[in-house]
Amino acid sequence: MTMWRIALMTGIMFPSLQACGTATIEDAVPVGALHSAQPAAPPATFSATGAYPNLNVIPVPASEQLTEGEVERKTEELRRRRETLSAGGSVAPSDMQALRTLGNSHADDALKVIEGR
Template sequence: MTINIGETVFSGTGRFCRMGAAVVLLAIAGCSSTNIEGATPVAATDGPKNTGTYPNLNIPPQVAAKQFTEAEKNAKLAQLKADEQAQASKGGAVKAANPAALNTLARKHGADALKQIESKCDPALDPTCK
């Protein structure tokens, strides 16, 4: 009985398990090395600071950037409208889609696609294929 256990542990399948475990451990050990030469230190002034007090929610927070004035907003909207008109004059106008045509396409598209798939028909190769 002892001999059979010894054979299982020290040869055969046991040997492959030990070799596999050794490979995994070597791979983990090889990937876990640390190199801090190119690391950037985190500044002590960055991030949240514990002031030891609760924030006063009655004071509005400071804004991150200056807000647009009404004149700046109107100027930017006028520039966008001018760009839109310039693009439309080049022929790049966006045309409104016909809702009825889109609904018809939605109803027929699935059936048409299945018909092409089931018949192994490729319209790119056969223009008469439908």
């Protein structure tokens, strides 16, 4: 058989193969479903489109800025906290023993609850 006869027979015997790629989304979905009932809100913009911002206008701060003294005090406070935590002095030794005891008994208590004892 020649190629044209095979092509002719497949076109006659399997017409569904010819229609495989012709469907579009508009054919499958109703026209009203493609467009939402409410138009989408435009994205929020902070300046007019196509206009350059005026760099000569000084922006107004949202809140009061920290003074130099406040910055130094906060920095020193954070530095002391970091040193305390890195030295391991965050938990007192008596509290550490109590936490270890609690941690060791926690597993036993959980097993008792699971086993129903």
